[in-house]
Amino acid sequence: MFPLLMQVTMPFILVIAAAVTVYLVYPMDRRSVISLGGILIGVWAVEALGVATGFPFGTYMFTDQLGWSIVSVPIVIPFLRLLVIAASDAAVGHFFGRLSSVLVALVATLLTFFMEFAADSLDLWHWRTRFPPASSYAGWFVITLASTLLLRDTSERNTELRLPAHIYIGLVIYFCITFIGMKSGLITL
Numbered sequence: 001m002f003p004l005l006m007q008v009t010m011p012f013i014l015v016i017a018a019a020v021t022v023y024l025v026y027p028m029d030r031r032s033v034i035s036l037g038g039i040l041i042g043v044w045a046v047e048a049l050g051v052a053t054g055f056p057f058g059t060y061m062f063t064d065q066l067g068w069s070i071v072s073v074p075i076v077i078p079f080l081r082l083l084v085i086a087a088s089d090a091a092v093g094h095f096f097g098r099l100s101s102v103l104v105a106l107v108a109t110l111l112t113f114f115m116e117f118a119a120d121s122l123d124l125w126h127w128r129t130r131f132p133p134a135s136s137y138a139g140w141f142v143i144t145l146a147s148t149l150l151l152r153d154t155s156e157r158n159t160e161l162r163l164p165a166h167i168y169i170g171l172v173i174y175f176c177i178t179f180i181g182m183k184s185g186l187i188t189l
Contacts, residue, residue, distance in 0.1 A: 006065075007064075007065050007067075010065065010066065010067070010076075011066055011067035011068075011074070011075070011076040014066075014076050014079055014080050014083065015076060015079045017083055017167070018079040018080065018082045018083035018086070019079075021083055021086045021087050021090070021164050021167050022036060022082060022083075022086045024086075024090070024158065024161075024163055024164040025086045025087075025089055025090045025093075025157060025158055025161065025164050026086070026151065026155050026156075026157060026158065027155060027156060027158060029155065031154040031155055032151070032154060032155035034154070035150050035151055035153075035154040035155060036082065036151075038150070039078070039081075039082060039085070039147045039150065039151075040078040040079070040082060041078070042143075042147075043077070043078040043081045043082070043143065043147075044070070044073055044075075044077065044078045046139070046143060047073040047077055047078070048070075048071045048072070048073050050139075051071070051072045051073055052071070052072070056135055056136075056138070056139035056142075057132075057133070057135060057136040057139050057140075058127060058128070058129065058132065058133035058135050058136050059127065059128040059129070060125055060126060060127045060128065060132075060136075061125060061126060062074050062077070062124070062125045063123050063124060063125060063126070065122065065123050065124050066124055081140075081143070083167075083171075084108050084111050084112065084115070084144070084171075085104075085108055085144055085147050085148065085151075086164060087111070087164055087165075087167045087168035087171060088104050088105075088107040088108035088111060088144070088168060089104045089148060089151070089157060090157075090161040090164035090165040090167070090168060091107055091161075091164075091165045091168035091169070092104045092107055093157055093161045093165070094161040094162055094164075094165035095165060099152065099157070101145055101148040101149050101152060102145065104144065104145075104148045105141045105142075105144040105145040105148060106141070107168070108140065108141075108144040109137050109140055109141045109144065110172075111168065111171060111172055111175075112136075112137060112140045113137065114171075114172055114175035114176055114179065115171075115175050116132045116136070117175070117179040118174070118175035118176075118178040118179040118182075121178060121179050121182035121183060122178060122182070
């Protein structure tokens with residue numbers, strides 16, 4: 001029962017979490033919405049390229065756990081990446097008080113590290129190799145950096161970032177507990 005419930009609800013939860021986090025971090029003016037839409041399309045396109053060719057992330061495949069797909073990429077994946085970008089931007093802004101796009105990309109890449117292992121444990125996607133290749137992290141660093149620079153150019157980040165910054169912390173804790181719990185057998189689906 002639980003795996004079916006998780007499979008049905010996870011895409012909706014991720015889209016809602018992304019929308020709420022983005023709303024809390026960036027003002028919803030015309031330029032921001034266009035930039036965010038461009039990031040969603042760009043992330044989907046890079047994922048489609050990655051699944052088809054292995055570039056830039058390495059060889060991997062998504063399972064059907066994340067719902068509907070277009071060209072083997074679940075529709076929810078760009079929203080998940082947008083959630084990571086917005087939460088990372090909020091964490092850097094709240095905890096460091098800086099506007100460093102490079103630091104945002106590093107913090108997002110750290111979250112991606114934890115997310116990759118949890119995703120494999122949750123049967124969301126799998127790598128051909130035992131571990132995700134370094135090119136995956138380098139690719140997400142570059143994509144996050146470019147996305148953050150675009151957002152810096154087209155929108156102002158909101159000043160009250162406490163809640164979305166803690167969403168970042170919650171994501172890291174969730175992915176760590178999921179990976180450790182499932183690999184140790186303490187958590188089963």
